[in-house]
Amino acid sequence: MTKKEVKVYDAPTKIQDIEVLNTYQLEKLASDIVPKGGFDYISGGSGDEFTLQRNQTAWQTKGVLPRVLADVEHPDPSTSILGHDIRAPFIMAPIAAHGLAHETKEAGTAKGVAEFGTIMSISAYSGAKFEEIEEGLNGGPRWFQIYMSKDDELNKNIIDEAKADGATAIILTADATLSGNREKDIANKFVYPFGMPIVSRYLTGSGANMSLNNIYAQSKQKITREDVKFLKDYSDLPVLVKGIQSADDALLAIGAGADGIWVSNHGGRQLDGAPGSFETLEGISKVVAGRVPIIFDSGVRRGEHIFKALASGADIVALGRPVLYGLALGGWKGVRSVLEYFDEDLKRVMQLAGTQTIEDIKQAQLFDMK
Secondary structure: HHHHHOOOOOOOOOOOOOOOHHHHHHHHHHOOOHHHHHHHHHHHHOOOOOOHHHHHHHHEEEEEEEOOOOOOOOOOEEEEEEEEEEOOEEEOOOOOHHHOOOOOOHHHHHHHHHHHHOOOOEOOOOOOOHHHHHHHHHHOOOEEEEEEEEEEHHHHHHHHHHHOOOOOOEEEEEEOOOOOHHHHHHOOOOOOOOOOOOOOOHOOOOOOOOOOHHHHHOOOOOOOOHHHHHHHHHHHEEEEEEEEOHHHHEEEEHHOOOOOEEOHHHHHHHOOOOOHHHHHHHHHHHHHHOOOEEEOOOOOOHHHHHHHHHHHOOOEEEEEEHHHHHHHHHHHHHHHHHEEEEEHHHHHHHOOOOOOOOOHHHHEEEEEEO
C-alpha cells in the first residue's frame, strides 16, 4: 500500500458535555459519527448475538421492590474496593482500542473517569501508552488488565511497567484466549487502525492493521490456576480473575489465590449461547460467600441494573460500552456526562427503593419476575 493509499481512521474529535436521556439513545447517536468498522467492533457480539441480547433481557427476570416510610433522603452511593474510596459503586471496565471511539483514545476516557472520581481499568490492548493515559488520569486510581504473552519474561516486563505506572490491581482476563465468532468484524474485514504499544513487544507487528484473531493468536491461550499464582507472586498486587460465569470457576479461581471474582461474559463477545451475565451472578455470589469482592459487568445500561447487580451479590459494577459512546460524542466530557448519568439514575432508584447506602442495597430483596 502506497502512502496515498493508506486509509485514515476518521475518529470523532469533539469535546463537550452531553445530555444523556438514556444510554440506549447514546448508542444510536454514536453509530452516526463513529466509522462503521469501529462502531461494529465496539457494539457487536459473537454469532447470532444471543448472549449480547440476553445481557439485556436478563435484567427483566428480577424486580426492585419499592419501599416507603424508609427514612431515606439524599442517598449516598459512595463505596470502597481494594483500598480505594470511590464516589459510586461503578468503575471503568477494561476495553481495547478506545481510539475507535475518539481521537483522544484511552487518555480521554481516563480524564473523564478521573474527573468523576472512580477507577480506570487499563487494557493491555490499549491504543495509548501508559504515559498518555496518565496524562488523563493525573494520578487517579487505575487497575491493569493483562492479556498474557506466551513468554513469562515478557509478562514480567509488562507487569513491571503497569506497576511503575501506578496500577494497584491486576485483572486476568481468562475468557478470551481466542476471539469469539464476531461476524460483523469478519464481514467488515476489520483491522485495528493504530498500534497497541503495551503488547506490541510480543506481536509480529505493532498491532496496527492486524485483526483481532491475529492478535489473540499471539497471546497465551492456555490459562490455568498457575497463571493466577504467577501474577500474584510476581506483581505482589491483588489479582482479579475476569470472565467468571459459573460457581465452579469462581471456586477454582479463589482456590488459585484470586483476590477478586469478576463476573462477566465479555459483553456477549465470546461464547454465543452463554447465559446473560446477570443470570449467573446470584449463584456465584452464594459460593463466594463474601470471601473476596465480586465485580460485575456486561449489559449494564441503567441505574436499576446497578442496583440489581449489587442486590444480587456484586460489590461494584464495571461500565463498558455506554462510556465509549459518551467518549465518541463528547471526549472526556462525554465520559464524565455518562458517569454522572449513572450516578443520578442509581440515586433515584435508591431513594424509591428505600435504601440510603450501598450496604442497604446489598440487603435489599429483589422479587422474581419470571
